[in-house]
Amino acid sequence: MSLRLKTILGIAGIEIVMLMTLVLSSVKFLSDSNEQQLLQRADTMLSMFAGATKEAVISSDLETLNVLVKDILEVKDLCYVRIYNAQGRLLVEGGEENLLGHFAAMDTGLSSSKDGVFDRATSITTGAMRHGHIEMGFATKGINGMLSNAKRWILSIATIEVALVTLFSLILGSYLTRNLYKIKQAALLMTQEGPGVQVAIAEGDEIGDLAKAFNSMSQKLADKQKELEIARKQAETASEAKSRFLASMSHEIRTPMNGVLGLLGILEQTPLQNDQKELVHTASDSGQLLLSIINDILDFSKMETSTLLLEPVAFNLTESLHQSMDFFKPQAHKKGIYLELSVSPNVPDFVYGDVYRFKQVLLNLIGNAVKFTEHGGVDVQVYSERHEGRIELKCSVKDSGIGIPDKHLPHLFDEFTMVDQTFARHYEGSGLGLAITQRLLHLMEGKIEVQSVEGIGSEFRFNAWFDQSNQNEVEQHYHQQPEVDTDLSNAHLLVVEDNSANQMVIKNTLQYAGITPDIANNGREAIEAVKQAHYDLILMDISMPEMDGMTATKHIRALSEEYSNIPIIALTAHALSGDRERFIESGMSDHLPKPFNRSTLLSCLSLHLSKKMSEGNMENGSQERKQDIEQITAFEHEDDNIALVDESVIQQIIYDTDASVLPELIEFYLQESKERVANLMDAANSKDREALEFESHTLGSSSVTLGNLRLSKHARKIEMLCVQNKMEEALECATALPEVAELSFAALRERNSRGFE
Secondary structure (H helix, E strand, O other): OOHHHHHHHHHHHHHHHHHHHHHHHHHHHHHHHHHHHHHHHHHHHHHHHHHHHHHHHHOOOHHHHHHHHHHHOOOOOEEEEEEEEOOOOEEEEEEOHHHOOOOOOOOOOHHHOOOOEEEEEEEEEEOOEEEEEEEEEEEOHHHHHHHHHHHHHHHHHHHHHHHHHHHHHHHHHHHHHHHHHHHHHHHHHHHHHOOOOOOOOOOOOHHHHHHHHHHHHHHHHHHHHHHHHHHHHHHHHHHHHHHHHHHHHHHHHHHHHHHHHHHHHHHHOOOOOHHHHHHHHHHHHHHHHHHHHHHHHHHHHHHHOOOOOOOOEEEEHHHHHHHHHHHHHHHHHHHOOEEEEEEOOOOOOEEEEOHHHHHHHHHHHHHHHHHOOOOOEEEEEEEEEEEOOEEEEEEEEEEOOOOOOHHHHHHOOOOOOOOOOOOOOOOOOOOOHHHHHHHHHHHOOOOEEEEEEOOOEEEEEEEEEEEEOOHHHHHHHHHOOOOOOOOOOOOOEEEEOOOHHHHHHHHHHHHHOOOOOEEEOOHHHHHHHHHHOOOOEEEEEOOOOOOOHHHHHHHHHHHOHHHOOOOEEEEEOOOOOOHHHHHHHOOOOEEEEOOOOHHHHHHHHHHHHHHHHHHHHHHOOHHHHHHHHHHHHHOOOOHHHOOOOOHHHHHHHHHHOOHHHHHHHHHHHHHHHHHHHHHHHHHHHOOOHHHHHHHHHHHHHHHHHOOOHHHHHHHHHHHHHHHOOOHHHHHHHHHOHHHHHHHHHHHHHHHHHOOOO
């Protein structure tokens, strides 16, 4: 119901009720007043007439009585008169003939007079002696008519008044709603376009005051928004500057750290005396501590900018728990404290989630417990609950350490917060561990709480949510795969790195695999080296003097077609979100973050070198082309029955290389294949047979490597038709390729989302 209608109905309703009350009260007053007058008049006339006729009644003087009756009938509205003697015999009567036989029912008021005659009677007495009685009737027509006219006039006036009030209410309601509608529209416009909207209402009443207040509020909000926008831009600029600073510092610190840790690792493998081994081990531990602090700061920066995302994979939960405990067993043994893990039987072996971040939470909490415990030990308990196909993991890390004072508990999970922040504090750390832990658990839909008594110990309890995994079946299938050995000793590699320590680390690491690489100190030297020799793979640093790695990669790719397929791996200390995308866009094949270990480096080399050799073999020899055509022909009518993603191919890649590189490999393949599909369709639209044959061959080769068998067969079918010069059939087959490609890419993305291990 609109405000205008409410206003009209409200005012009119109140007016009607009040007027009806007034009308009824007025009519009642008039009726009572006239009734009282009539009653008083009748009783007065009866009393006077009784006194005048007393002697005549006593003497039965009928003639005198007739004269008296005739005289009194001259009184207006008197209808009849009857005189009776003491015995009740009628002596004289007079009046209207139709009323002479009228039965006189004594009336007490107008309401009791139903026949239009007001009947009254009185006795003729002398002292206590009764001589007779008189009956009179008075016409009520005049009084009733007057009352009816009064009612009619009052109702007419009330009706006119209600109509006028309704009209006024309509005008007032229209005025209010019209102006309120303007304010409403301005408010809606302000929600859509932002503050600053003004209402054009110039009236000097309260509505005008409301409009002025709205306009003032809108303008102030607009001013505040401008200030906030300026502050936001300044904050974004500061945040971007901070991110650039972190990226720069990450590179500047990680690059020498890579050299330090790498050289220490090499040094540990050489014959050393016991005291030398301890010194090297201490230096390595210090370097790892520094690296963990750097990682904490980078993680916190990512969380602040909401760029830290979970990367779920299927993983062995039980194994991850034991690995996290094993990491601190030497430290606990050295301190003389126990470290125990209790896992409930209902905890599943395999779950689907971010194993790296989950282990980071465990390492933070267990590490703190071991760090702050000097006597007793640390108990870690794990149990789980299932809820509609999901798993809620609940963990408790309880220690008998120094405990936490109550005053510090409310701020324990704040960033850069440490219980002991004095210069003489006994325990190192960045003060970010628990803040990062809390935010990581929030990403895992969980939470963390703590109970602690100073001097007694602390207990941290947290929960995290995971999806169920059928990794048992995948693991069983994985163990059935044949062993494949990738020989890297004959590979010719170029290492582009400006830091001499890192050059030594990489060179020694590669020599472990039987590879003796060439070294270039910057991007410009790398370009010259590529022109002088053929390389199977290039390891390229990003930040270098004279020419950086991305610029060098672009120059190398532009040299000729021969250099377009050389795998170029970015060796980078850049660790912020978006760095990998920039490296790929510059033409690099993959990236390897510093500091890296030997297994990670060799796995990456194995992945890209085996892929390169596989593609090279498929592109050489007419006999292989002939076999491909025969195989394609055999599948010509079976495309719909071929798997979109062959799981055995995925598992073979994992077994040959490492599961951790597979998601990146898939993303690279998807990005490259989308461009291949677009190029293929361009060739089909322009009816360029050679380009269509080349693009379909390339797409067929790359898609089979990642298990997109249906897409590979479809692409190779187009290639076969081009080789056989069946252009019309090839073009017809090409029209269905985008749909097959989209289905294949979607299936591979879905497989990628389930993770690998």
